[in-house]
Amino acid sequence: MRAEANTIFSVRSRRGQRGFGLVNSFLLSGAAVLLVWGGLYVGKYGGRFDGDEYSEIPHGRPAKVVAGSEDPNAKVLKLGARVFQNCAACHQADGNGDPSKNVPPLAGSDWVLTESPNRIIRIVLNGLGGPITVKGTPFNGGAMNPWRKTADNPSGLTVEEIAAVLSYARNTWGNKAGIISVDQVSAIAKETEKRTDPWTPDELLKVPLTGGATASAALTPDQLKAALKAMPADALDALLKDVKK
Ligand code: HEC
Incomplete structure (x- = not known):
């Protein structure tokens, strides 16, 4: 390495051009300054101009693992299966x-x-009794106990357990229907x-069956009329079209 560099310089100096060494070192130091400036510039403004930009493990951090066992629904259904032993x-x-x-x-119940x-959700919280038709078959005389956890019913179920057991059912x-949160x-x-x-x-x-959890409060015809009148005309048109579908 050293010998090589010496050869270059010695060849040039042997030509006896006195000024050449000076120009050469000007050029060299100029180039060096440019190089350093360029490096700093790219470092500062180069964004993600990184060697490992396209690596799967950027900056040594492991890529996020998406494992099937972490599926939150699977966890809920597992808890639900356990809670269902109370219903079975x-x-x-x-x-x-x-x-x-x-x-x-x-199984197959429309309810x-x-x-x-x-x-x-109301059935499980408070229980149920009275004539009921399920899958077209009338049932009469049965009673289901409430599962709301209270001071009087300490062996009841938590809201997490009720959501899980209903999602399981x-x-x-x-059966195929949405998970209950x-x-x-x-x-x-x-x-x-x-x-x-x-x-x-x-x-x-x-x-x-509409309006999320807000159930029992039905509007009077006058309240409904006032609410409809307060809507912008195009929103009302869209609503009426949707209702008539
Ligand atoms: C003591 C027996 C008993 C237990 C325990 C019980 N149920 Fe029931 N359940 C009934 C009876 C009886 C009815 C029908 C009540 C009626 O005739 O009005 C019913 C009705 C229902 C219904 C509505 C009708 C249908 O078949 O779809 C649902 C939903 C339900 N139960 C869910 C549950 C869940 C979830 C659990 C456990 C947390 C549970 N039940 C525990 C006896 C029980």
């Missing part, structure tokens, strides 16, 4: 209920599969916290 005594592990004891099925959770035995259960638990009686199916059929 009546509704049976296969979800088919026990018609000889007036216990209706959860379970209805997309809005407004009614089934909606996605087992061939803890927020949905909490909202309805709050809305019905003063209620101690079990529901009757007739009462529940009046609970609207």
Whole structure:
């Protein structure tokens, strides 16, 4: 390396051009300054002009691992399966209920599969009694106990457990319906916290299936008219079109 450099300089100096060494060192130091400036410039303003920009492990951080076992729904359904042991005594592990004891099925039940959770959350919180039709079959004389956790019912279920067991019932035995969130259960638990009686199916059929957790407060015709009048004309048109569909 050194010998090589010496050769270059010695060849040039042997030519006897006195000024050449000076110019050469000017050029050299100029180039060096440019190089350093360029390096600093790219370092400062080069954005992600990094050697490992396209590496899967940027800056030595491991790439985020997306594992199937971390699926939050799988976790909920696992908890739901455990909680369902409380329900299986009546509704049976296969979800088919026990018609000889007036216990209706959860498998294929329209009550379970209805997309809005407004009614089934109420059933589990407060219990149910009274004539009910499930999958076209009438059941009469059965009673389901309440599962709301209170001072009087300390062995009840938490809102997390109720969300999980209902999500499980909606996605087992061939059932397929949306996962029920803890927020949905909490909202309805709050809305019905003063209620101690079990529901009757007739009462529940009046609970609207729209509007999330806000159920029982129906508008009077006058209130509805006022609300519609307050809407911008194009929004009202869109709403009417949607309702008529
Ligand atoms: C003591 C027995 C018993 C237990 C325990 C029980 N249920 Fe019920 N359940 C019933 C009966 C009986 C009915 C029907 C009530 C009626 O006739 O009005 C019913 C109705 C229902 C319904 C609505 C009708 C249908 O078949 O879809 C749902 C949903 C339901 N139960 C879910 C549950 C869940 C979830 C659990 C566990 C947290 C549970 N039940 C625990 C007896 C029980």
